[in-house]
Amino acid sequence: MAGVVLLPFSVFAESSGFYRVIGLPENDAGLLVVRILQIIWIILTLGSLGVAILAFLRMRNSGDDLVQAQTAKKLLLFGAIGFGVSLVITIILFVAYGALASKYQQTVSTPTKGEQEGESQYSFGKPLNQFLKITNHYPARDERGISRNAKILITFADPVKPESVLEQGGALKKNVIRLLMQGDQFKNAIAAQGTFSDDHKILSLTPEKLLGDVNKKMFYSVTVTDTLLKETQESLLGLGNSYQWQFEISGVIDNTPPQLESVVPFANQEQELWHKNSLIQLTFNEALDPNSISGKKIIVTNEITKKPIDGFWAIGNAYRSLSFVSQEPCGKNACQDVIYCLPKDAKILVNAKAANLAKQPKAERPFLAQSPFDGIVDASGNSFDGNKDGKSQGSAQDSYNWTFKTNDLLHTESARIEFLQPSRDKTRVDLMAPVEALFTSLMDVTSLHNGTVVLSQELSTWLTAVNHEKAKKTSVKVFHDPFKKDTLYTPLVRSEVRDIYQQCFYPCQGPAK
Numbered sequence: 001m002a003g004v005v006l007l008p009f010s011v012f013a014e015s016s017g018f019y020r021v022i023g024l025p026e027n028d029a030g031l032l033v034v035r036i037l038q039i040i041w042i043i044l045t046l047g048s049l050g051v052a053i054l055a056f057l058r059m060r061n062s063g064d065d066l067v068q069a070q071t072a073k074k075l076l077l078f079g080a081i082g083f084g085v086s087l088v089i090t091i092i093l094f095v096a097y098g099a100l101a102s103k104y105q106q107t108v109s110t111p112t113k114g115e116q117e118g119e120s121q122y123s124f125g126k127p128l129n130q131f132l133k134i135t136n137h138y139p140a141r142d143e144r145g146i147s148r149n150a151k152i153l154i155t156f157a158d159p160v161k162p163e164s165v166l167e168q169g170g171a172l173k174k175n176v177i178r179l180l181m182q183g184d185q186f187k188n189a190i191a192a193q194g195t196f197s198d199d200h201k202i203l204s205l206t207p208e209k210l211l212g213d214v215n216k217k218m219f220y221s222v223t224v225t226d227t228l229l230k231e232t233q234e235s236l237l238g239l240g241n242s243y244q245w246q247f248e249i250s251g252v253i254d255n256t257p258p259q260l261e262s263v264v265p266f267a268n269q270e271q272e273l274w275h276k277n278s279l280i281q282l283t284f285n286e287a288l289d290p291n292s293i294s295g296k297k298i299i300v301t302n303e304i305t306k307k308p309i310d311g312f313w314a315i316g317n318a319y320r321s322l323s324f325v326s327q328e329p330c331g332k333n334a335c336q337d338v339i340y341c342l343p344k345d346a347k348i349l350v351n352a353k354a355a356n357l358a359k360q361p362k363a364e365r366p367f368l369a370q371s372p373f374d375g376i377v378d379a380s381g382n383s384f385d386g387n388k389d390g391k392s393q394g395s396a397q398d399s400y401n402w403t404f405k406t407n408d409l410l411h412t413e414s415a416r417i418e419f420l421q422p423s424r425d426k427t428r429v430d431l432m433a434p435v436e437a438l439f440t441s442l443m444d445v446t447s448l449h450n451g452t453v454v455l456s457q458e459l460s461t462w463l464t465a466v467n468h469e470k471a472k473k474t475s476v477k478v479f480h481d482p483f484k485k486d487t488l489y490t491p492l493v494r495s496e497v498r499d500i501y502q503q504c505f506y507p508c509q510g511p512a513k
């Protein structure tokens with residue numbers, strides 16, 4: 001388990017208009033009264049001081065003039081009264097300052113659980129709240145335009161006990177995870193069939209009937225309750241906690257096959273040699289069925305020895321990206337995690353298989369893959385379109401091959417963040433705009449998720465990453481529930497974030513501004 005690092009910037013959602021001119025957060029009447037009292041106090045104190053000095057001068061110059069001496073005494077009395085009133089205001093201000101300061105300490109900073117428990121923010125620790133126990137899901141929070149036949153995918157931070165979620169035959173236990181048309185009653189929870197990934201961390205749910213209605217937009221919600229158990233028998237979210245999100249079904253059935261957007265190492269650039277600790281990464285233009293990474297649907301081969309290379313696959317980046325590392329350990333990174341290498345000085349072939357189509361395809365589902373899938377399919381079961389002609393033709397025509405070459409070197413430099421939006425200590429931040437970060441290296445996009453990039457313990461977030469091939473860099477956008485106004489945010493990027501060389505993100509190395 002790697003440490004927690006502070007992403008070096010904060011976001012302060014600020015006020016506007018008149019309140020901003022006088023330097024106050026909006027709609028704080030208490031602070032406005034204090035500010036007015038401060039002004040009165042300053043005028044009164046200076047005025048009283050002026051009157052007292054005047055009285056003193058007159059008294060000194062009055063000599064035997066009794067009238068002037070009398071006026072000077074009156075002035076002195078006014079000055080004394082003024083000081084008395086300003087003393088009273090001083091006491092009032094002291095009390096008001098104390099009350100406001102404690103109020104602002106409560107509302108301005110959002111201490112992490114670690115801080116509340118007296119731990120350092122840099123402490124080692126598991127994800128801190130229930131949002132982080134669910135690291136990914138599809139559809140994303142508030143995502144729109146989801147097809148009627150899409151699967152619902154949920155990735156848990158810890159392996160889950162399948163029997164706590166699914167009946168013997170795979171039927172979803174509707175009291176454990178509730179799928180509901182928005183506003184509908186619990187008794188109308190929608191039936192679904194579920195399957196788990198081999199590591200019991202990813203659940204795929206297929207509703208028994210198509211969601212939504214023809215050409216009609218409808219909202220649905222998913223609620224994960226505290227009755228979902230980890231393999232260790234404890235409640236995943238903790239007793240009394242639940243996690244809910246909603247999305248919009250578009251009214252359309254997805255008959256569009258998925259296509260590849262980018263691969264790492266890059267294809268068809270044989271003059272370039274890649275460090276042997278590079279991982280292999282494929283990014284598609286839409287969410288895939290997580291089953292696409294099990295059962296040798298993508299085969300990696302050493303072209304020199306003609307031997308297949310065994311390894312581990314991961315899926316992430318809103319289920320759009322797949323990453324592969326071999327089983328050959330070749331060192332440790334700065335976080336003391338084992339890293340794995342591809343064969344050195346080799347030519348490596350990657351073969352991403354398209355699934356074969358259903359034997360008797362229905363007219364309304366022309367690109368639906370044969371079940372069980374023998375290749376890559378999208379979250380609606382359409383087979384991979386490797387030749388990018390817009391149709392699925394099965395493994396013979398639509399599988400995608402590429403090669404690249406490795407050297408005998410290890411890449412050991414850690415990635416840094418070189419650009420942030422909003423920048424460090426930025427104020428007046430748009431409450432809805434996503435937070436963006438650009439890393440100095442291509443990243444393992446499956447390592448960027450709710451558990452590793454955390455804006456706040458109180459906001460739900462969802463991430464998408466993009467590889468910039470020419471610059472060899474990855475950027476990540478963190479979408480989130482609206483920021484609260486006048487609140488300081490201190491996002492965290494955990495060092496479990498890794499680059500394509502499996503090096504962990506280096507703590508506290510980011511731009512100062």
Ligand SMILES: [Ca+2]
Nearest residue numbers: 254256257378
């Ligand atoms: Ca599709």
Ligand SMILES: [Ca+2]
Nearest residue numbers: 385389391393
């Ligand atoms: Ca095709």
